Amino acid sequence: MGYLFLRTFKFFSTAPSFKFNFHFLSVLILLSLSNPLFSMEEELSIIQKTEQNFELRLYARNFAQGEIIQIRIKPLKEGIFSEKFKLVADGKIVSLSPWKGEMIGFIPIHPERKPGSMIIELHSRKLYVNRKMKKYEIDIGATDFLVIKKQSIKLDKKFTQKKYDSKTLKFIEDCTKAKTIAFASSTPLQIKSGFQYPVSVVSFSSPFYVRRDYNEKKGRPHGGVDFRGKAGTPIFAVNDGKVVLAREMYFEGNFTIIDHGNKIFSFYMHQSKLLVKPGQKVKKGQKIGLIGSTGMSTGPHLHLGVKVADTLVHPLALLAFKDI
Numbered sequence: 001m002g003y004l005f006l007r008t009f010k011f012f013s014t015a016p017s018f019k020f021n022f023h024f025l026s027v028l029i030l031l032s033l034s035n036p037l038f039s040m041e042e043e044l045s046i047i048q049k050t051e052q053n054f055e056l057r058l059y060a061r062n063f064a065q066g067e068i069i070q071i072r073i074k075p076l077k078e079g080i081f082s083e084k085f086k087l088v089a090d091g092k093i094v095s096l097s098p099w100k101g102e103m104i105g106f107i108p109i110h111p112e113r114k115p116g117s118m119i120i121e122l123h124s125r126k127l128y129v130n131r132k133m134k135k136y137e138i139d140i141g142a143t144d145f146l147v148i149k150k151q152s153i154k155l156d157k158k159f160t161q162k163k164y165d166s167k168t169l170k171f172i173e174d175c176t177k178a179k180t181i182a183f184a185s186s187t188p189l190q191i192k193s194g195f196q197y198p199v200s201v202v203s204f205s206s207p208f209y210v211r212r213d214y215n216e217k218k219g220r221p222h223g224g225v226d227f228r229g230k231a232g233t234p235i236f237a238v239n240d241g242k243v244v245l246a247r248e249m250y251f252e253g254n255f256t257i258i259d260h261g262n263k264i265f266s267f268y269m270h271q272s273k274l275l276v277k278p279g280q281k282v283k284k285g286q287k288i289g290l291i292g293s294t295g296m297s298t299g300p301h302l303h304l305g306v307k308v309a310d311t312l313v314h315p316l317a318l319l320a321f322k323d324i
Contacts, residue, residue, distance in 0.1 A: 066110075066208060066209055069108075070321055073127075106309075117139060149212075185242075185265075187261045195238045195321055198235050198237070236287055241281075242280070246280075247278075263307075266315070272290045273289060
């Protein structure tokens with residue numbers, strides 16, 4: 001059973017002769033995770049609007065900084081999807097893929113995006129009557145990311161030196177190039193079901209976008225979530241996809257990137273051992289590596305990161321989509 005709450009969804013017409021706002025109700029449904037290995041629960045907010053020819057639904061853990069919005073378009077008449085249509089959010093085109101008779105897409109919310117209105121535009125001649133496009137407005141909230149102030153940190157000297165030798169610089173440049181190529185991969189949506197956790201026993205050691213300031217110097221935000229685990233603990237793919245990178249890196253250690261399609265990537269850092277190779281197709285739950293402490297790491301753990309359309313987002317926002 002879920003608890004029901006109310007949210008507001010605004011939309012407005014772009015036809016020249018109309019200027020009006022409507023407010024509709026949406027529902028917040030408490031969902032339990034389907035995987036029996038995990039007892040945790042995630043909340044998904046649902047914003048819904050029914051038009052004459054289709055139903056529009058937006059799902060998210062939170063409509064806030066660092067989160068992910070899943071958008072679904074369900075046709076109410078035959079032939080609606082016979083033409084191509086365009087979806088734009090915050091001025092950027094959102095990739096859409098067929099999904100069980102609907103269209104599905106994922107909208108990342110940058111952690112440093114200013115709170116306030118997000119405009120979503122849907123361009124289509126068939127979805128609307130007498131219009132080619134309609135705008136929808138949703139409110140994006142602020143996220144209170146943690147800031148930790150410390151005096152010192154113990155890291156290998158090779159990561160704290162002010163200058164690197166030419167050999168090290170060349171390796172770092174090669175690593176950067178490899179990541180750029182991997183994240184440039186563009187494939188159709190490859191998943192067949194919802195996402196799962198990358199480890200069997202879930203325990204977090206560092207949250208997403210936490211910033212550690214050392215000696216009054218502003219640190220960089222943490223670009224993922226750290227899972228506790230002993231060295232050698234198995235790491236599993238969070239969903240189906242294609243391995244686009246699996247190699248040793250300077251800062252990330254043994255590093256794997258999986259392309260799930262629609263510009264959705266999961267990546268796994270500091271592994272003690274890589275168990276997959278670039279170009280390999282993997283299934284959700286497949287063992288892809290072992291937890292370790294390679295690269296810029298102070299102890300054994302898994303750093304899980306998620307990128308959607310070139311934007312780093314909270315990995316747990318993606319893992320919340322258990323039941324797609």
